[in-house]
Amino acid sequence: MIPAAFDYHAPTSLDEALSLLAAHGDEAKVLAGGQSLIPMMRFRLAEPGVLVDLNHIEGMAGVTEEDGHLWIGALTRHAEVERSDLVRKRYPLLHEAASVIADPIVRNRGTVAGSLVHADPAGDWGAVMLACGAELEVHGPDGQRMVPIDELFVTTFMTSLSPGDIVTGIKLPIAGKRSGGAYEKLERKVGDFATVAVAARLELDDDGVCSAAGIGLTAVGATNLRAQDAEKALIGKKPDEAAIDAASRAAAEAASPTADNRGSVEYKRDMVRVLSARALRRAAAHAGGEG
Amino acid sequence: MAETVTVKVTVNGVEHEARVEPRMLLVHFLRDELDMTGTHIGCDTTNCGACTVLVDGVPMKSCTMFAVQADGHDLTTVEGLGDNGGLEPIQEGFHQEHGLQCGFCTPGMMLVSKALLAENPDPSEAEIRRAISGNLCRCTGYQNIVKSVQYAAKKIRTGSAESTVGGGAS
Numbered sequence A: 001m002i003p004a005a006f007d008y009h010a011p012t013s014l015d016e017a018l019s020l021l022a023a024h025g026d027e028a029k030v031l032a033g034g035q036s037l038i039p040m041m042r043f044r045l046a047e048p049g050v051l052v053d054l055n056h057i058e059g060m061a062g063v064t065e066e067d068g069h070l071w072i073g074a075l076t077r078h079a080e081v082e083r084s085d086l087v088r089k090r091y092p093l094l095h096e097a098a099s100v101i102a103d104p105i106v107r108n109r110g111t112v113a114g115s116l117v118h119a120d121p122a123g124d125w126g127a128v129m130l131a132c133g134a135e136l137e138v139h140g141p142d143g144q145r146m147v148p149i150d151e152l153f154v155t156t157f158m159t160s161l162s163p164g165d166i167v168t169g170i171k172l173p174i175a176g177k178r179s180g181g182a183y184e185k186l187e188r189k190v191g192d193f194a195t196v197a198v199a200a201r202l203e204l205d206d207d208g209v210c211s212a213a214g215i216g217l218t219a220v221g222a223t224n225l226r227a228q229d230a231e232k233a234l235i236g237k238k239p240d241e242a243a244i245d246a247a248s249r250a251a252a253e254a255a256s257p258t259a260d261n262r263g264s265v266e267y268k269r270d271m272v273r274v275l276s277a278r279a280l281r282r283a284a285a286h287a288g289g290e291g
Numbered sequence B: 001m002a003e004t005v006t007v008k009v010t011v012n013g014v015e016h017e018a019r020v021e022p023r024m025l026l027v028h029f030l031r032d033e034l035d036m037t038g039t040h041i042g043c044d045t046t047n048c049g050a051c052t053v054l055v056d057g058v059p060m061k062s063c064t065m066f067a068v069q070a071d072g073h074d075l076t077t078v079e080g081l082g083d084n085g086g087l088e089p090i091q092e093g094f095h096q097e098h099g100l101q102c103g104f105c106t107p108g109m110m111l112v113s114k115a116l117l118a119e120n121p122d123p124s125e126a127e128i129r130r131a132i133s134g135n136l137c138r139c140t141g142y143q144n145i146v147k148s149v150q151y152a153a154k155k156i157r158t159g160s161a162e163s164t165v166g167g168g169a170s
């Protein structure tokens, strides 16, 4: 199908993009990878009168460690994260998630920030960023601010950002000496959204005790969810089978799935438990130096 | 109607220029403006990969990109495969190994395979299956597509390859 007509702008600087958004208000939408927005426009589920294409702005892509954090530029494609040596070596959770988003062709174009702003509860990056405690750098009419991921998702397809805002990058805590992570995604076939997925991240201290934990859930609520009780069940403990079992059960409690053709409520909730345990075991092994 | 925009692209080494509406999808630009119908449309949901083209060497779904976004870029479509009237290895592979039946998915399959082999001349079966996993084929069961890519890889690396199909392809 054919999208409704719109005016197209391809600014080459962030300032220009922000002024265009300011000038056109609610009518305008930002275009990044287009892998969610263009399908929605083809179905006329979205009919923006103006598109502001970010793809001509230099310096908005890339994954780097700097000043004690990991920085992912807003225009970084899923495939760029998947292929990054730095990410593969030090951020297994990000590498694993990037490798199972959509299919390889969609990954060449879709972006990390676009995925977060799209706010699909079945999107994979939301759960990952919740588990990591990420922050979004946002530029808007009133300048720059940092938005913690815990404050981003309002409900399905809705974030706390305003129409005039542009996400410029995502900031994550740098991987510690003994940190590990894993992403477990259950999907019916390649290219499908998750039936259920779980993102897990652990930091261990020198005695092997869990000093930080992050667990994010995909496709089991109105937004990606953070399983805080499950995180609490791990902190201050060694991630042994008993602790992992308690945390996985708490994660299943945190889920509020709905039934659809991918599975029943009971099935999905139990899969949260199973996938949480698997992800936590692998994250612990990795943090303990076994991965 | 929204203002039209100029799109200047290189497709298979030839420059083209046209004025189109910004909402025109790249796949429609190729098929309807440039009359290059080798790039197929197989779905409305960005799922099938039949519309895959290479944008600066990278596979993209041309149904999920606006033509104006290709402005200034270098595209390869299935019409750009083959040289001097002959088949290039990836085409020869699909021919020799019966990598197609109806042929609808074939342009996309060959282009993602071409991109894979440019980066990794000796892919494992798993790597091939992963590379083509964004392209749906309703006919072949993928088996012969994998063999076709293996054939092409061998041909590129060693200069020759043998068909695994008994009796030789006609």
Ligand SMILES: Cc1cc2nc3c(=O)[nH]c(=O)nc-3n(C[C@H](O)[C@H](O)[C@H](O)COP(=O)(O)OP(=O)(O)OC[C@H]3O[C@@H](n4cnc5c(N)ncnc54)[C@H](O)[C@@H]3O)c2cc1C
Pocket (backbone or CB within 6 Å): A029, A030, A031, A032, A033, A034, A035, A036, A037, A038, A039, A054, A074, A100, A101, A102, A103, A106, A109, A110, A111, A112, A113, A114, A115, A116, A117, A118, A122, A123, A124, A125, A165, A166, A167, A168, A191, A192, A193, A194, B045, B046, B047
């Ligand atoms: C077949 C298919 C399968 C898919 N499977 C999965 C999957 O398994 N898991 C998954 O997570 N995703 C999946 N996706 C979605 C894909 O990951 C998209 O790339 C992603 O959701 C959106 O990113 P984008 O860059 O393409 O954003 P766009 O489509 O360009 O934009 C999406 C939204 O975000 C806004 N936006 C984009 N960038 C910014 C920015 N920097 N600042 C402010 N607003 C911005 C846009 O205005 C729009 O509202 C799939 C998509 C397809 C087509």
Ligand code: FES
Pocket (backbone or CB within 6 Å): B040, B041, B042, B043, B044, B045, B046, B047, B048, B049, B050, B051, B052, B061, B062, B063, B064
């Ligand atoms: S036509 Fe099916 S993915 Fe483009």
Ligand code: FES
Pocket (backbone or CB within 6 Å): B099, B100, B101, B102, B103, B104, B105, B106, B136, B137, B138, B139, B140
């Ligand atoms: S040969 Fe018919 S769809 Fe692949």
